Amino acid sequence: MRYPQGGGLTPERQAFRERIRMEAAERFAVGASNAEVAKDLRVSVRSVQRWRRAWHDAGAEGLRSAGPVSLPKLSEALFAVLEQELAKGPVAHGWPDQTWTLSRIKTLIGRRFHKSLTWPTPWRRTRVTGSCGVESQRQPSPSFGNSTVSNQFTPRKRG
Structure with missing residues (x-):
């Protein structure tokens, strides 16, 4: 629901x-x-x-309905700006590698829009829209190096 x-x-x-x-x-x-x-x-x-x-x-x-329980913190216009910022890549925003994590996306939202969101919010939003090359689910194959988003649970390579 x-x-x-x-x-x-x-x-x-x-x-x-x-x-x-x-x-x-x-x-x-x-x-x-x-x-x-x-x-x-x-x-x-x-x-x-x-x-x-x-x-x-x-x-x-x-x-009668009282309307929506809460309004989204990021409007469609702000989310479009977020997509543009994500497309620039993590290095452009000061991180050492090209991996977007939920924590980094949350930090970017805080820096750029001065809004505080719980970490699942960007995940849900990017998962639904499939925006910015942000992967909607974990990669089913072991080739995690090609993923543009890490959920910070990437398994270690053995051996």
């Missing part, structure tokens, strides 16, 4: 859930029981009980 910026449902899914709640409000108005509404809408009776309470207190407006 979680998505790239770590915030709950997608806007489409939120709209779908709101339509279900609005349909429940219509059924409350005609006197349908909680069990009937739950069965017809394929939701739990407990959800219907919460919705009925909200509907009783505030009407249909009480069932």
Whole structure:
């Protein structure tokens, strides 16, 4: 259920859930029981009980979605700038080698945009967009030297 910026449902899914709640409000108005509404809408009776309470207190407006849980810290425009910065390579930003790690990407975001993100955020975002040559998953083959991003768990060569 979680998505790239770590915030709950997608806007489409939120709209779908709101339509279900609005349909429940219509059924409350005609006197349908909680069990009937739950069965017809394929939701739990407990959800219907919460919705009925909200509907009783505030009407249909009480069932409307409150919007996204949180806004992304990096807008699409800032993420485009981040992609450009990542394309320059780690050496251009002062690191000794050409390997982007999540820690380095997080540090770059802090330096460039003065924003603090948890380290999984850049991983999720680059994994979803596949941007800047940042690998979305570990390399399945043992040829780790060609990878443009290291997840810092690169196995040692034996022998």
